[in-house]
Amino acid sequence: MPVPLTRALDAVLDGTDTVALQRATARLVEVYRSGAPPSAQVLGDPVTAAAYAAYRMPATHAAVSRVLREADRQGVLGGVRRLVDVGGGTGAAAWAVADAVPGLGSVTVLDGSADALALGRRIARNGPEALSTATWTLADLARVASGARLPSGDLATLSYVLGELPADLRAPVVDALRDAAPRVLVVEPGTPRGFAAVLAARERLLAAGWHVVAPCPHGLGCPVATRDGDWCHFSARLDRTALHRRLKGAALGHEDEKHSYVLAVRDPVPPAPGRVLRHPLTRKGLVRLQVCQADGTAAPDTVTRRDRERYRAARDVRWGDPWRPPGDGAAT
Ligand SMILES: C[S@@+](CC[C@H](N)C(=O)[O-])C[C@H]1O[C@@H](n2cnc3c(N)ncnc32)[C@H](O)[C@@H]1O
Incomplete structure (x- = not known):
């Protein structure tokens, strides 16, 4: 019987050396705090991939789940059978989609980190069938700049990836998502930098004749972007696991994951009011x-x-x- 993500994480991470995880978590916190695109593979070894899964995966999963609630409200998830999770890492977005779409048939996770993919595959063994049978593919997104195509699906997700890509690769990756699936979801940290990356993706999708489903109730210029010091972002609350609290030395039993996002579709649907x-x-x-x-x-x-x-x-x-x-x- 499939188990929720937190239980699947516990099952796989149980017994991992906590001190090594704490060190790797501290390094990840530094990388993500800087917000700048990293110069090398961040999840470059098994311990760092495990630290990511323990400390970030539940939060990115919560953010994508929150967004999928809005997608569902607007009827965008009906007809989703095949998911392509691009830069999917340990599979957080794939878990969120599998939770939100009970009829999900197939999942393909693409990522540049072999260690993240290997761990994601192990975690997914405890998940619903679409996850336990998912395809985990090593792929460098830089290849889309020279015309490589992504596998096709009904929904393509890009969760917490855009900001890690070099600036000149972002537009080609958004175009490749658009060619891969009729529904595209891009999620980034809810920071000014994350919002700017999402806004650029939104403009790219609109320029190609796509329709924004959420969060915007229109396809016009963003009113928040024109306000000094403001950025459009949202928040998803999640319970922290015991391991997460140990790794971060955190006292609070929950956290709020701030995120910015855009969900767009090829064929129009009625926007939110x-x-x-x-x-x-x-x-x-x-x-x-x-x-x-x-x-x-x-x-x-x-x-x-x-x-x-x-x-x-x-x-x-x-x-x-x-x-x-x-x-x-x-x-x-
Ligand atoms: C912050 S993690 C996000 C993972 C997952 N999508 C999530 O929401 O938890 C960023 C992911 O993007 C992947 N990535 C970054 N640059 C990449 C590239 N050029 N090609 C393939 N994957 C890349 C990393 O390996 C990493 O797994």
Whole structure:
């Protein structure tokens, strides 16, 4: 019987030398904190791949899972049978898709790290069938710049990879994703740098005639990008495993994984009516939302108790959820 990712991770990582993992985790924290594209393979040995799986994989899995909830809400996951997870590493995005798409038939994970792929394959043995039978392929994405094609699928994911690529490889990789599947999901850390990479991918997809499904309720210029010091990002909460807490010396039992993303499709689907861009601010009798709107603007929406139906909906709405601004039909 398949087990959830955290149990599958525990089963595989149990018995790994904790001190070696702690050292490798500290090195990974440094690399990721700098945010700059690394000059060499980051997951270049089995211990570093294991540290990645223990310390980052649950978080990237949580971010992709959060995004897939939005994809599902907008009916984009129906018809997904074949996943291509590009730069898939130890398989976090593949686990998220397998969780969100019960009928997933086949998974292909491509990555430049043999150690990450080998570990991902071991972890996936405990997962659902689409994962335990997945194909794990060693591939250097640099080859797409000279015309190499990616395997085809119904959905192509690129999770926490774009920022690791040299700047001149990013557009060719986005184009290759587009050629590989009719649905493309790009997720990056929810930092100004991650957002900039996502924004460039979004522009590339729109320029090719694709349609953005989420987070944007429109295919116009991004209103957040024009605001000084602001960047569009969201948050996914996850419980930390005991191993994660040991490796990071962390006291808190949970963390919030900030992420930026774009989900785009070749054939249009109805967009969300609006998107909540911040944690809603709740005061007695009112909820204040910051909303990205279908007309390409971002604006506050203050919902008071007087507006009973919208108020009830506003009290339940979360950062990253769809939201129907006033004067745009019924409450979401
Ligand atoms: C931060 S990890 C993300 C792994 C996984 N997608 C996730 O969400 O947890 C970045 C991955 O991109 C892969 N990668 C970076 N540059 C690559 C390249 N040129 N070709 C293939 N894979 C690459 C790395 O090996 C690594 O597994």
